[in-house]
Amino acid sequence: MSKNEMIAMLLAGGQGSRLGILTRKIAKPAVAFGGMYRIIDFPLSNCVNSGVNSVGVLTQYQPLRLNQHIGIGIPWDLDRKSGGVTVLSPHVKGGDESGEWFMGTANAIYQNIEFIDAADPEYVLILSGDHIYKMDYSKMLDFHKENNCAATIAVLEVPLDEASRFGIMNTEADDKIYEFEENPANPKSNLASMGIYIFTWSKLREALIEDNKVHANSDFGMHIIPRMLEANEIMYAYRFKDYWKDVGTIESYWQANMDLIEHVPSFNLYEDFWKIYTNTEHQPPQYVGEGGVVKKSIASNGCEIYGTVENSVLGPEVIVGKGAVVKGSIIMQGTVIGEGTVIERCIIDEYCVIGSNVKMGIGEDVINEDKPKIYNTGITVVGEKTVIPANVEIGKNCVIFGETTEADYAEGKLPSGKSAVKEGVE
Numbered sequence: 001m002s003k004n005e006m007i008a009m010l011l012a013g014g015q016g017s018r019l020g021i022l023t024r025k026i027a028k029p030a031v032a033f034g035g036m037y038r039i040i041d042f043p044l045s046n047c048v049n050s051g052v053n054s055v056g057v058l059t060q061y062q063p064l065r066l067n068q069h070i071g072i073g074i075p076w077d078l079d080r081k082s083g084g085v086t087v088l089s090p091h092v093k094g095g096d097e098s099g100e101w102f103m104g105t106a107n108a109i110y111q112n113i114e115f116i117d118a119a120d121p122e123y124v125l126i127l128s129g130d131h132i133y134k135m136d137y138s139k140m141l142d143f144h145k146e147n148n149c150a151a152t153i154a155v156l157e158v159p160l161d162e163a164s165r166f167g168i169m170n171t172e173a174d175d176k177i178y179e180f181e182e183n184p185a186n187p188k189s190n191l192a193s194m195g196i197y198i199f200t201w202s203k204l205r206e207a208l209i210e211d212n213k214v215h216a217n218s219d220f221g222m223h224i225i226p227r228m229l230e231a232n233e234i235m236y237a238y239r240f241k242d243y244w245k246d247v248g249t250i251e252s253y254w255q256a257n258m259d260l261i262e263h264v265p266s267f268n269l270y271e272d273f274w275k276i277y278t279n280t281e282h283q284p285p286q287y288v289g290e291g292g293v294v295k296k297s298i299a300s301n302g303c304e305i306y307g308t309v310e311n312s313v314l315g316p317e318v319i320v321g322k323g324a325v326v327k328g329s330i331i332m333q334g335t336v337i338g339e340g341t342v343i344e345r346c347i348i349d350e351y352c353v354i355g356s357n358v359k360m361g362i363g364e365d366v367i368n369e370d371k372p373k374i375y376n377t378g379i380t381v382v383g384e385k386t387v388i389p390a391n392v393e394i395g396k397n398c399v400i401f402g403e404t405t406e407a408d409y410a411e412g413k414l415p416s417g418k419s420a421v422k423e424g425v426e
Helices: 017-023 041-049 064-070 105-110 113-119 137-146 160-165 201-212 220-230 250-259
Strands: 006-011 054-058 084-088 123-128 131-133 151-157 167-171 177-182 191-200 235-239 244-246 293-295 308-310 325-327 342-344 346-348 380-382 399-401 419-421
Touching: 006 041, 006 105, 006 113, 006 137, 017 250, 017 380, 017 399, 041 054, 041 123, 041 131, 054 113, 105 113, 105 123, 105 201, 105 220, 113 201, 123 137, 123 201, 137 151, 137 191, 137 235, 151 220, 167 235, 177 220, 177 235, 191 201, 191 220, 201 220, 220 235, 244 250, 250 346, 342 346
Parallel strands: 006 054, 006 123, 054 084, 151 235, 293 308, 308 325, 325 342, 346 380, 380 399, 399 419
Antiparallel strands: 123 191, 131 244, 151 191, 167 177, 167 191
């Protein structure tokens, strides 16, 4: 593949509101994953491993942490004089002093036509910044060229009884797409769009310009794909049969992390031929102190473990105090767990301080009363830089954020389904 035969446009501006407190101050693609990584590391690494060396990253919601993480692309070998990685944010155009937000997935690409034109690619790869998977985009491009496509859409086979939750591609026997249905009540097929597209740039450019005349909030699934089908453009479904996870909910995010620690992982981070790269600082090795126990877990560099860790994922520089027990949980960078504390099936964000003799994730499985659509699978979530005092008990489906004190825990307890959130409930 020649240098600018295909460039990638990575949509990384999503708020990820279904991740609740975890995305209060950062965009979903910047959320930590698998200990030392962030979600955006996976599509970025896929690009480099596939030979796609020019990547535009489109940011919008809370971009600071994401911009700092990407930097100039050194960890992914994208610090290049030509091509490389470019962060693209909404911007003021011409004499209009009022900036314009990206109003849809396709609108975001439309607003960056000049960037793509400057690269002069034959093909454009459109990606989402918030999925966990490994994929060789060069093979998808070969498929695109073999079928002389205007567009190729990566699809995943899902159970037919779940297909109504997805955008579904209806295809002929050779996988040529003849119809796209968004959340069909009675799906005709189980080929769900993964939000990964390869377009012939000349065809996409024309469709973007024409659609913008009609829709200010242009979206690929709702507008561009149907428009191109109506124009009888050649479009094919590209079947992907490996691991792929949309970590858009608390449960799916937790489960994707747990998939990493299976005896034979559903998603393998340890393959030399397809490495996942990230921007990480140099840290000391892990240390397991006297009496420390680690079973079936990921413990990142700089961790100090004096208690017991089972079936969990620990980010860098996590400290687990003497006698503490962590089970089935995700503990992110820099968090300190006090002595004698027991944590089960929880997600604890970066740089939290959990006091000694705390019990978390216990009691009845009661859905959160403030955010029932977010915290409803028994997982308690603690936002970044939260402080939890010693000797309190915290139930399931709780959300905690801020510097809490004993006064926030009536009789030393936060029952299941309750929230202790400073500055408003998330």
